[in-house]
Amino acid sequence: MLRFTLRRIWQIIPTLIVVALLIFVIFSVVPGSFAASLFSDGRRAADPQMIARLNEEFGLNKPLMERFITYITDLAQFDLGTSFRTRQPVIDLIADRMWASLQLAIAAMVFALALGVPLGFLAALRPGSVLDTVTMIGAVSGLSMPQFWLGLLLMYLFALQLNWLPSFGYGDGSFRNLILPAVTLGVTPLALLARTTRAGVLDVLSADFIRTAHSKGMSEAKVVRWHVARNALVLIVTTVGLQFGSLIGQAVVIEKLFAWPGIGSLLVDSVAIRDIPVVQGTILVIVLWFLLINTAVDLIYAAIDPRIKQE
Amino acid sequence: MRLGFNFWLGALLTLLVVLAGVLAPWIAPFDPVFDADLMNSELPPDSTFWFGTDGQGRDVFTRILYGAQISLTVGIVSQVINSVIGVTLGMTAAYWGGWWDDLVNGLTNVMLAIPSLIFALAVMAVLGPGLPSLLIALGLTNWSWTCRIARSSTLSLKSQGYVQAAQTLGYGDLRIMFTQILPNMMGPILVMATLGMGSAVLSEAALSFLGLGIQPPFPSWGSMLTDARQLIQLAPWVAIFPGLAIFLSVLGFNLLGDGLRDSLDPHMRTRNI
Amino acid sequence: MTEALLDVRDLRLGVVQKRATLHAILKGVSFQILPGEAYGLVGESGSGKSVTSLAIMGLLGKPLSVTGGALLFKGQNLLDLSKREMRRLRGNRIAMIFQEPMTALNPLATVGRQIAEMYMLHQGKGRQEAQELAIEALASVRVPNPDRRAKDYPHQMSGGLRQRVMIAMALACDPDLLIADEPTTALDVTVQAEVLRLIKDLCAERGTAVLFISHDLGVIASICQRVGVMYAGCLVEENETKALFQDPRHEYTRGLLGALPQLGSRSQNGRRRLVDIDSIIADRSKLTETSFIVPRRPQGGQA
Numbered sequence: 001m002l003r004f005t006l007r008r009i010w011q012i013i014p015t016l017i018v019v020a021l022l023i024f025v026i027f028s029v030v031p032g033s034f035a036a037s038l039f040s041d042g043r044r045a046a047d048p049q050m051i052a053r054l055n056e057e058f059g060l061n062k063p064l065m066e067r068f069i070t071y072i073t074d075l076a077q078f079d080l081g082t083s084f085r086t087r088q089p090v091i092d093l094i095a096d097r098m099w100a101s102l103q104l105a106i107a108a109m110v111f112a113l114a115l116g117v118p119l120g121f122l123a124a125l126r127p128g129s130v131l132d133t134v135t136m137i138g139a140v141s142g143l144s145m146p147q148f149w150l151g152l153l154l155m156y157l158f159a160l161q162l163n164w165l166p167s168f169g170y171g172d173g174s175f176r177n178l179i180l181p182a183v184t185l186g187v188t189p190l191a192l193l194a195r196t197t198r199a200g201v202l203d204v205l206s207a208d209f210i211r212t213a214h215s216k217g218m219s220e221a222k223v224v225r226w227h228v229a230r231n232a233l234v235l236i237v238t239t240v241g242l243q244f245g246s247l248i249g250q251a252v253v254i255e256k257l258f259a260w261p262g263i264g265s266l267l268v269d270s271v272a273i274r275d276i277p278v279v280q281g282t283i284l285v286i287v288l289w290f291l292l293i294n295t296a297v298d299l300i301y302a303a304i305d306p307r308i309k310q311e
Numbered sequence: 312m313r314l315g316f317n318f319w320l321g322a323l324l325t326l327l328v329v330l331a332g333v334l335a336p337w338i339a340p341f342d343p344v345f346d347a348d349l350m351n352s353e354l355p356p357d358s359t360f361w362f363g364t365d366g367q368g369r370d371v372f373t374r375i376l377y378g379a380q381i382s383l384t385v386g387i388v389s390q391v392i393n394s395v396i397g398v399t400l401g402m403t404a405a406y407w408g409g410w411w412d413d414l415v416n417g418l419t420n421v422m423l424a425i426p427s428l429i430f431a432l433a434v435m436a437v438l439g440p441g442l443p444s445l446l447i448a449l450g451l452t453n454w455s456w457t458c459r460i461a462r463s464s465t466l467s468l469k470s471q472g473y474v475q476a477a478q479t480l481g482y483g484d485l486r487i488m489f490t491q492i493l494p495n496m497m498g499p500i501l502v503m504a505t506l507g508m509g510s511a512v513l514s515e516a517a518l519s520f521l522g523l524g525i526q527p528p529f530p531s532w533g534s535m536l537t538d539a540r541q542l543i544q545l546a547p548w549v550a551i552f553p554g555l556a557i558f559l560s561v562l563g564f565n566l567l568g569d570g571l572r573d574s575l576d577p578h579m580r581t582r583n584i
Numbered sequence: 585m586t587e588a589l590l591d592v593r594d595l596r597l598g599v600v601q602k603r604a605t606l607h608a609i610l611k612g613v614s615f616q617i618l619p620g621e622a623y624g625l626v627g628e629s630g631s632g633k634s635v636t637s638l639a640i641m642g643l644l645g646k647p648l649s650v651t652g653g654a655l656l657f658k659g660q661n662l663l664d665l666s667k668r669e670m671r672r673l674r675g676n677r678i679a680m681i682f683q684e685p686m687t688a689l690n691p692l693a694t695v696g697r698q699i700a701e702m703y704m705l706h707q708g709k710g711r712q713e714a715q716e717l718a719i720e721a722l723a724s725v726r727v728p729n730p731d732r733r734a735k736d737y738p739h740q741m742s743g744g745l746r747q748r749v750m751i752a753m754a755l756a757c758d759p760d761l762l763i764a765d766e767p768t769t770a771l772d773v774t775v776q777a778e779v780l781r782l783i784k785d786l787c788a789e790r791g792t793a794v795l796f797i798s799h800d801l802g803v804i805a806s807i808c809q810r811v812g813v814m815y816a817g818c819l820v821e822e823n824e825t826k827a828l829f830q831d832p833r834h835e836y837t838r839g840l841l842g843a844l845p846q847l848g849s850r851s852q853n854g855r856r857r858l859v860d861i862d863s864i865i866a867d868r869s870k871l872t873e874t875s876f877i878v879p880r881r882p883q884g885g886q887a
Contacts, residue, residue, distance in 0.1 A: 018421045026437055140569070144509060144562035146516045149536060149554030156543050156550070208687035214643055215682075216702060216753065217675035219668075226701075230692050249428030253517045257540070267429070268521050271436040279436055287425055294424075305692060306737050 008298055012291045019287050023280050024071055080281035083270075090281035094263055100170060101262030104255065105247055107182035109240070112189035117236060120197025125224065127202065135194055142191025147250055148257045151184035155258075168259040181258040185251055189243040193236065200235035204228050234305055241297030245290055318570025324563025332379035341370040343377040343530040353546040363548040366538050367528070371549060374530035375556050381531045382560055385445065385515045386508035392450025394504050397457025402488050404458075405465035415462075419455045427452040431514055435523045445524050449511050457503050464496035498575045505568035509561040516557050532557050588616040589658060589760055589793050590640070596652035597632075597639055605651050609635055611817040612653065619760065622787065622794040624808030624825070626801060626840070631814040633797045637763045640795075641680055642670045658760070676706045679754035683766040685746035689738040695749050696722070696734025702756040721752040725782060744775035748782065755786060762787060763795045768803060780806055801840060805829065810880075813837050823878040833876035 074081065080090035123132040158180065159167035166177050204210065205228060213223045252264035259265070263282055270278040340359075351368040354360055362371035404415035422430070431448040438444035468474065469492070477487045518524035519533030527534055532553040539550035597610035610632045617623045625633045638644050640655055642662065655662040657678065662670065682688045690698060699721050700714035709717065715734070722730035725748040738746055747767060754762055764783060768776040784807050787794050798804050804811055804825070811828050813821040813836065821834040832838045 015421055015424050018417070019424060022421065023433070026433060140565055141558075141562065144558055144565050146513055146520075146533075146536075146554060146557045146561075148517065148520055149550070149557065152536065152540065152543060152550050152554070156547055160544050208682065208684060209690045211643065212682065212688045212750075212753075213690070215641055215674060215680045217671045217673070217705060218701075219671055222705075226693075227690050231690070234692075245423075245426045246428070249426035250517075252428060252432065253521060256521055267432065268523075271432055271523060274436065276436075279433065283425070283429055283433055286429055290426060291424055307691065307739055 004302055005299055008295050012288075012295060015291060016284075016288060020072075020075060020284055023283055024068060027276050027280055028067065075284075080284065081277035083275055083278045090277050093266060093278060094281060094285055097261055097263050097266055100260060101251060101255070101264060103178060104181055104185060104260060104262060105244070105251055107178050108186035108247060108251075109189060109244070111182055111186035112193055112243070113240070116190040116193030117197050120194040121201055121224075121232075123194070124198045124201035124205065132198075135198070139191040139195045142187050143195075145187070147184055147188060148253050150187055151180070151254060151257050154180055154184060168257075170259075170261050181254050181260050184258075185247065185254045188250065189240075189247060192243060193239055196239045197232065197236055200232045201228060203235075204231045207231075230304070234301060237297055237300050237304065241294055241301075244293045244297075248286055248290055315570055315573060317566045318574065321563050321566025321568070321570055324559055325567055328379050328383065328560040328563060331376050332383045335373075335376040335380060339370075339373040339376045341373040343369065343374045344528045346370065346373070347528075353542060353549075355546070356548055362552045363546065365535065365546070365549045366542055369528075371535075371552050374535060375532070375552055378530045378532040378535065378553065378556065379560070381442070381525060381529065382512050382515070382557070384442070385449065386511050386564070388446045389449035389511040390504045390507045392446070393452075393454045393507055394457055394500060396450070397454040398461045398493070398500060400454070401458035401461025402465045402492060405462040406469060406484065406488055406492070415458065419458050422452075422455040427510075428514055428517060431518060432523065435518060440523055440526050442525060442529075445515060445518065448518075449514055452514075453507060453510065457500065457507075460499050460503060461496060464499065465492055468492050468495055498571075502568050502572045502575065505564055505571060509564035509568070512557060512561050512564070587659070588656070589619045589621075590617040590795070591656035592616070592636070592640070592653070593656065594653040595636065595639065595650065595655065597635060597644070597648065597650050599647050600649040600651065601647055606647075608651075609648070609817050610639075613814070613817070613819050614653075615812050615819060615822060617761070617793050617795060620787075620791045620793055621810065622784070622796060622808045624796045624798065624804035624811040625814060626798060626804055626811060627814035628799055630816075632817045633814050634765055636814075637680065637765050637795065637797055640763065641674060641678060672706075675702060675754075675759070676757045677759050678761045678763065679757070679759040680763040680765065681747070681750045681754045681767050683769050685743055685750055685770070686738065688750060689746060691738055693737075694734065695736050695738060695741070699734075699749065699753050699756060702753055706757050717756070718752075721756050722749070724755075724786070725749075725752045727752075742775075743771050744779060747771060747775075747779050751779075751782060751786070755790070755792065758790055759792060761793045761795065763797070765797045766799070769798070769800070776803070783807065801829075813840070819875060819877070821876045823876075824880075827878065833878075 071081075078091060080094070082088065083090055083093060086093070119135050123129075123135040126132055155167050158165045165180050167180075170177055210223060210227060213227050218226075248264075251262065252267055254260065255262045255264035256268050263285065267279065267282045267286075269275075270282065340361075346369060348368040351360070351364050352366055354364045356363040360370050360372065362375060365371055365374070400415050400418075404412040430452045434448035434451060435444055438447065465488075474487060474491050477491050482490075515524055515531065516533030516536070519531045520536050522534075522537060525531035525534050527538075535553040536550060539546075539553065542549050592613060592615050595610055595613045596608065598605040598608040600606070613632070613636060615623070625636065627633045635644070635648065638648075639650055640657075640662065642665075644650070650663060657673070662673075665673070689695070696715060696718045699718035700711070703709040703714035703717045704711065719730045719734050722733055727733050727745060727748055733741075733745075738749075741749070750767075762783075767783070768779050771779060780803060783794065783796075786792070794807070796804060796808055808825055811823065811825050812819050813828075813834065815836045821828065821832070821837045823833075828837065829841065832841050
């Protein structure tokens with residue numbers, strides 16, 4: 001198991017390197033002179049001499065190869081560059097906002113799991129019932145809804161009309177501020193989890209070994225607990241893993257909507273003002289996060305299903 | 312081929328969207344961009360302005376109708392690009408194998424490692440906002456799923472009798488791929504493309520909402536929601552209708568895709584023992 | 585005459601929807617199994633033999649349902665029992681083994697755990713004790729190194745071993761009746777023989793009655809004392825095994841037996857084509873009207 005773990009973690013590195021390369025290639029297309037023409041107070045520099053000086057400062061007029069090498073060596077030392085706008089190290093900017101994003105993502109996922117999995121289970125155990133139909137309609141609706149629209153509606157209802165929750169912002173970091181963004185973000189994973197759990201449980205229920213379990217004299221409840229649950233877990237874990245990818249992407253929008261001070265809103269703001277180093281760095285960090293989650297999911301998967309380890 | 316309730320409901324909703332977009336120039340009461348009278352701003356729905364007016368005094372109903380054109384364009388074009396890239400790469404990778412397969416696989420893995428919205432954001436950052444860049448950005452994300460499916464389909468179709476027959480007849484590789492293999496995997500590809508339309512529309516809405524996609528004053532449903540955010544307390548209808556439009560069209564595409572998938576291969580989700 | 589362990593009386597079964605029988609599958613099947621007896625049920629696919637066994641176990645899935653008749657087990661009508669009472673019988677007094685050992689076992693639990701479940705469930709044993717009993721059970725079905733094997737997962741075992749595990753599970757609580765539904769069909773011929781011998785020996789040892797279902801006459805002949813032939817939802821012939829083979833009365837049985845290649849028949853009877861059923865049976869729909877049930881001989885004369 002340990003060897004398997006190490007092997008999977010090791011496999012992240014080449015992917016990460018290629019992604020870093022890809023990001024660099026994409027962004028070196030952006031005319032560096034234009035991107036660097038920012039003063040630290042956000043004003044654009046119009047004077048060509050000014051622009052030239054800024055370019056000099058950021059090393060943007062050096063040949064491509066040299067820039068690339070600097071980029072890679074910096075990365076190896078965990079230096080993600082310096083923001084064009086604030087002149088701060090990118091890595092500091094990211095570190096400040098990391099926790100807020102993590103909080104949001106975890107809260108959303110917990111919400112989705114807590115509601116989605118039981119609903120999916122129950123729907124599968126009573127196929128064709130009212131609960132089943134309602135759950136499935138809800139699920140496909142949840143997947144079709146633009147999340148930020150839902151966020152707006154919830155904001156309108158709970159914050160502005162009913163005044164139960166704050167309408168945006170991190171506030172003092174208390175739980176109340178987390179609720180609306182987390183619920184909004186969690187709706188899509190919830191819908192998908194309900195759906196896939198239902199499909200997975202139905203699949204398992206029709207498997208032969210369930211018939212064997214029944215023939216042994218096990219009650220419905222025991223069969224579900226011991227045999228169905230374990231086998232359906234595999235599918236659930238995979239879905240959770242897959243969902244984290246889109247969750248991170250969607251979080252970007254939700255963070256902006258609720259003015260949540262996370263990496264997502266940092267990314268959006270930086271793209272708007274063409275603060276390229278921050279954009280590059282943030283994307284890299286997000287990708288790393290995603291890869292780590294996927295690896296963790298793979299490991300859990302291997303721990304549950306003994307057939308996987310035998311590779 | 313049994314077409315269930317899902318399919319028909321989805322088809323109905325999709326048809327509504329198509330009709331809205333196609334007939335917009337004739338049934339819209341106003342012009343979506345130029346009929347902007349600040350005297351009329353933020354009016355609730357009434358007999359003149361069926362869905363009310365937005366912050367610039369434009370009729371929301373008109374803008375919704377014209378917005379359908381944008382959504383449909385985005386959905387269709389992005390999926391066409393997606394499918395072309397995905398199918399070409401996947402099919403050739405499976406057919407030729409070797410280093411090309413490894414390369415495509417590696418590329419696919421890298422693409423799958425980047426969340427699609429993030430990648431679209433990055434591309435938009437480079438290309439700048441606007442419809443053409445949006446089409447390219449969305450076309451370049453998500454092809455990896457299509458590629459995977461195309462690849463595995465080709466792998467299993469490759470060993471079919473008629474493919475081998477064509478090979479012995481001296482057909483060239485490309486000809487075989489496009490005449491023998493491709494038609495047989497159209498089903499799953501079509502399903503993916505239909506479902507992908509929904510996700511493309513959602514992505515466009517998100518990007519436009521963030522100000523990085525379709526820029527005002529063009530009536531993209533997503534950008535309509537940006538304005539809505541400021542006005543939410545005073546004029547909630549500005550937020551309700553565009554979002555509803557997005558919801559219903561994506562629902563339509565999703566149901567259509569689900570319906571197609573269920574009827575094409577009802578055993579697609581059955582475990583093979 | 586000893587009382588029958590299992591008495592199937594005029595069992596009717598079919599596809600039921602909204603209280604109406606859309607399609608009858610069993611049209612009045614009756615047979616008896618005495619304690620310790622090995623009874624074989626032969627027939628082609630679709631004859632209704634598997635469905636009979638599921639009905640006895642109470643495992644019929646919707647839309648199938650029993651529409652008439654009685655299933656008496658030790659005098660009690662199984663059809664009258666509540667779900668809970670039926671569960672207590674299942675695995676405990678009536679056990680079943682299935683055709684595909686690969687898919688019949690939970691892939692995510694060790695083999696030992698799956699056997700131990702039986703002891704925990706029906707005998708209330710604790711986990712430790714149940715695990716030990718499971719190892720003993722594996723030994724009784726002649727699995728080498730049972731203590732190590734108990735920790736294996738199903739995919740780590742061959743088909744024959746898996747079937748032994750199934751047998752161990754089924755016989756764990758010493759049931760009165762073992763139903764074996766095509767247990768050897770999915771196995772290699774050599775493994776088949778071993779598994780059959782195992783079933784025969786263990787059941788003889790413990791006095792367990794066996795309802796052995798198969799389409800393979802050879803297999804039935806090696807284990808069963810009495811055989812019933814099913815065709816299109818009816819029991820068309822029943823007799824002692826030897827007698828059935830020597831003197832088949834019903835056209836269908838004759839067709840079945842005629843289709844068997846027989847060693848030495850060429851030197852005896854000259855070169856002949858194997859008989860196929862359709863050439864013997866002129867009109868299949870008329871076939872099931874007559875049935876030849878030969879009653880049991882009184883105790884003293886049993887072979």
